[in-house]
Amino acid sequence: MKLKPSDLDKIAQKMRSVTNLRKGTSRIKITVHMGTCGIASGARDILSAFLSCVEEEGVSDVLITTSGCAGLCSREPMATVEARDKPPVKYVDLTKEKVKRIFKDYVMGGKIVEEYALAIGSERVL
Amino acid sequence: MLCAGTGCVSNRSLEIQTALESELKKYDLQDEIQVVLTGCNGFCSNGPILVVQPDGIFYQMLKVEDIPHLVEEHFLKGRPIEKLMYIPPDKKSPVPKLSDIGFFKKQQLVVLSNRGLIDPENIDEYIARDGYKSLAKVLTSMKPEEVIEEIKASGLRGRGGAGFPTGKKWEICRGAEGDEKYIICNADEGDPGAFMDRSVVESDPHAVLEGMLIGAYAIGAENGFIYIRDEYPLALKRIKRAIEQAGEYGLLGEAILGTDFNFGLSVNRGAGAFVCGEETSLISSLEGNNPAPRTKPPFPALSGYMGKPTNINNVETWANVPRIINRGAGWFAGIGTESSKGTKVFSIVGKLKNTGLVEVPMGITLREIVYDIGGSILDDKKFKAAQMGGPSGGCIPASLIDLPIDYESLTSAGAIMGSGGLIVMDEDTCMVEIARYFLSFTQDESCGKCPPCREGTKHMLDILTGITKGEGKEEDIEILEGMAKLIKQTAICGLGNTAPNPVLSTIRYFRDEYEAHIKDKRCPARVCKALIKFNILPDKCNGCHICFKNCPSDAITGEAKQIHEIIQDKCIKCGMCFDVCKFDAVRYE
Ligand SMILES: Cc1cc2nc3c(=O)[nH]c(=O)nc-3n(C[C@H](O)[C@H](O)[C@H](O)COP(=O)(O)O)c2cc1C
């Protein structure tokens, strides 16, 4: 499809309804940060660990996606977990075991896993 | 205080502003209550954010429809609306706010404003964050000259090395004679320890494409190249994917966005050498020739690819462009210092607790980068210096830690902004060895075309190696300085012109270290192995035998409970004995 300028807004709105939890059907969005550095420190395993958690629990309102990195190479692999109407939580130094626990406690149970969490909130964009 | 960060703006905070202002007027409150636009609060996910001062009431997820009610209840009747207020997830939660953590607190994202937020392989997610909106704006409402004026007014300067004003470069190329013009994105990034451009391409490839499209329109180019380092497979994959998707949407190719603007883009993989990042060498490599630099002038803007006017910019430079068009030159020029506007992405590596990729406003101090962002030096050692600008740059010593980082101040301190590589060194770093390391890199990468660079750097390297081996002579420092000057003046390209910089700047700030190596045959940081000697002090050694067991080279003799000794010929200077001796009996000099 070749776009016209006015199509940009339409795509933007449609897309926000998928990625923006407030407008969409997902309850939780999990973003695994996959830059070269994240992948080198095992982000692919983290991604598949989240995916198998979704499968095991049989949930359908959890959106798993990937993105570029957050820049803090020394704490990779990293993932951001964002529940509807809550600020996102960034988890660092992840392992498969930590993923399981985060999924159980936070995604299913709503309790932040403090030991693994770096911080809540988003980065400052100008 | 209404948030006007990218996140909130794309959640319509500017419409909220209009609604607020008109409601306030309605009640004649516009003089009493001021609407101030702020930068991002770090809670973009809950935006748009409105903070009412002096009470500090924090409203979130505002909609235009909420505003009349909010103004009436809160501002007129003094009753804050709880429903719209932000409720901290758990007051006692020990997890800090991201924007309160040092590493993130000092960062301000312009170029990387989509990092971690969008799927870089999905163009729709880019569009959802105002992507290609600037391109649409430019194509439908601005003349090419107006675009150039806007970029000039923003004060944007090249992020690839020399810091040439971008708008001016575009203007020269637009004005150059020729029916065909080209633009190039330099994603070669050969500076060791640097990965800014890789990260920009990996996390937001469409920003680079959109910047190039805008540049092509402004300059009048119909074709462009992205020259990307071959060692970046993920970045390569993502940029190719981005080009494919943009093509499907008609954002590349003919009649872009239904206008009469055409632009085609191809990706070329770098030939792998550091010198290929130099613009004339890069162009020669694109033409299929041997990637050797040539003398300038003529500059590529007048005679570049196939002899046609060619504008070349760095990845980060291009990625700034859509943001400037979207938010306006004035907004961009409001960030940074007098001569250096906007932000800069640095890859910070070395002896720091936090390493990684950061975007900070120009004018930030090295202290803020090392201590606030970097979280201070590893093992609580002392900060000694930072190498800025990689092998073409120089070091900034601890005494200049409060230097504001911008193009001019770095240059006058003997370093350069470069592309943004920043290597932090602690007290255990030997500055002579650092200079030797960088020079050996450039000498290795010299293309060999011109003698000052080919022979001169080799000679300098020999002298430096001699110094680190304890063979330095009194006159060496002077010879190094003289040769450096000569090479800087006579080498053909930037590689040779800048190769002596690390040597000059370490001599400038750490002359005493050079002298210690040369005169006293001593390496103060105890790095240069040839200059250290381990000894056991007989009056301190109690014969515990631990060093004997730990020496990897059987260089220690002595029975248990007897005084031990080191056989110098066998010692490989690993320092193990020094580390394990609990009685302070091992010394080195
Ligand atoms: C030896 C050498 C290597 C260079 N490597 C790069 C590089 O990897 N990336 C880059 O953008 N510029 C590099 N440059 C600078 C380019 O020649 C050119 O100035 C730059 O791409 C222009 O873009 P800008 O105005 O946006 O900074 C290098 C220069 C020299 C002398």
Ligand code: SF4
């Ligand atoms: S300065 Fe060095 S890299 Fe540049 S052309 Fe001369 S020999 Fe080649």
Ligand code: SF4
């Ligand atoms: S470890 Fe120290 S005290 Fe023990 S034998 Fe070696 S030098 Fe002597």
Ligand code: SF4
């Ligand atoms: S420095 Fe290493 S090799 Fe030399 S004596 Fe000590 S332990 Fe043995």
Ligand code: FES
């Ligand atoms: S490059 Fe992404 S965190 Fe290091």
Ligand code: FES
């Ligand atoms: S843009 Fe408003 S909180 Fe980030």
